[in-house]
Amino acid sequence: MANSVDVPVAIVGAGPVGLAAALELDRFGVPYQIYEEDEGLSTKPKAGTILPRSLEIFGLEGALDGILREGLRFDEVHFIDRPSDKVLTRMLMSPMADETRYPFIVNLPQSDLERSLMDALVNNGRTVQFQHKLEAMVQDQDGCRLQFSTPRGRVDVRARYIFACDGGKSTVRHFCNIPMEGVTHPERFLVADFEVDLDRRVGRQLTYLSYIFDxxxxxxxVRQPSFWRFLIPVPEGAPEPTREDVVTKVRRVVKNESLPIRFLDMGIYHVHHRTAARWQDGRVFLLGDAAHLITPVGGLGMNTGIQDANNLAWKVSWVLQHGAHEDLLATYDRERAPIARFNARNQAERNRDVMRMKSPLKRIARNVLLGWMDRSEGLQWRAAHARSLLGTSYKPAGPPPGLLDGLSAVRRFTRPPITAGDRVPDGKIWGPDGRAHWLHDLVKPGFVALLFVDPRSRPSIDPDPDGLMTYIVHRFDAPTETGLRSRSLMDPGGSLAKKLGVPSDHFVLVRPDGHVAAIAPFVKSSDVAEAYKRFTGVSEAIPEAHII
Ligand SMILES: Cc1cc2nc3c(=O)[nH]c(=O)nc-3n(C[C@H](O)[C@H](O)[C@H](O)COP(=O)(O)OP(=O)(O)OC[C@H]3O[C@@H](n4cnc5c(N)ncnc54)[C@H](O)[C@@H]3O)c2cc1C
Structure with a gap:
């Protein structure tokens, strides 16, 4: 007889995205089970570049210590023209120092990252159900029934929601009949790993991530903690390079024909550029590679998947635990699919096009533009903001603006004010306990409203509904007799208000994933609670567009 299990959420697949989704659910105390067909975590290094936004998310999930201890941090990416051997531009992460606690990229093989995520899960008292292969799935009005094969026989699981984190060949996606839209390029990638001294034995020092255009x-x-990774295209119809070919190519690129190299591993990958036609099917949600296949050129596939988990988990928690309307869940597809398409097309694919540009005229224009970017404070900020994924924004109007949109790119740079959908920048704020706190830590348990009013005016605020915490942010603490002292966040010099660009007597409602739900004037005591209820649908259906 089959074993039977009943859970609110079943996660299928324990790759980086499934593990991150589990940690996100732990953040909100949502019970779940995570099922993986393999005997253990993957040992393939695959993804190696962890971007600042993912570091922020792993930080909130309590999974960052091992990643920072073992990974290689760096703050500069180089774009080099191979024919002239010139650095065309540098992309610096330092312009993000006022935005995040992590203004750097971390290189760490995916297998080591997965181990760190697993350690955090174990720390939370969780475990992965290994050797559970999903074989069948049906949905009804109240939930889904899943059937897993295991070495000990069949296991039946009933779950209210399914998180499909089962990778590019997703079985769940197949059961839901959801097609993948897009293309698979005829060109493939060769990825080879070596032990080699590229820090000292070559003419120029390579940064830990260098794109060489040709x-x-x-x-x-890509430099990993204990090896270097080398990616090159394999043109359509070309024979697969041998180890010797690859070693020769590396030596030729770095202009050292006698460079000692110890070959470790190599693989050839197809280059996909596809996203799922739908990310939700009833109670089933697609996350990570199950929802999008992005060329590895930009190091974005896994990083995009980590944000999927961050976007979906709190919504499920609010529906299951805080009485939010189920319509909130439909915003997952609406918000995440355009971002994945943008990351695939405007970041990863554009990167590939720019690297292999053939027309001499276009190459001259590209090189001039990149040289300009190197010198422009505004363009550097925009490039770092987009590339770090700190610029991810769930605007009703669609994905973030292009690099050159807006004159701020050429004028002396000031940070644009936040708008609904943006990720709120992190920063220090002094709490009622007198100590400095990071803004993002405040949203760890739920929604936060930042009320930019002068507490000396004795503002009247309705009690917070379940799931929301309201704070007053100002240069002056609330006097004790106002009863607001315990909600006072001290903002010396009004620097947080300036950074966010929020006018006084307004409030910012921040979601548990750190994105802005609403910015609105604070006129009457019920404004904040009403905006929260409208956004989550706790008392009524969620509106089509965000409140601004
Ligand atoms: C060479 C290379 C380099 C890359 N570099 C980067 C990079 O630098 N940065 C970046 O962001 N991305 C990078 N990527 C992409 C990244 O590896 C993927 O986006 C990432 O692995 C996706 O994670 P996932 O958890 O969605 O899927 P996966 O890692 O594929 O995990 C899916 C899991 O589901 C399990 N599973 C599948 N079917 C079932 C079933 N029926 N039942 C139970 N379990 C099942 C699988 O065993 C697996 O463990 C790279 C990819 C490659 C190939």
Missing amino acids: PEEWVIF
């Missing part, structure tokens, strides 16, 4: 054969070098 119309004939572009190259990417």
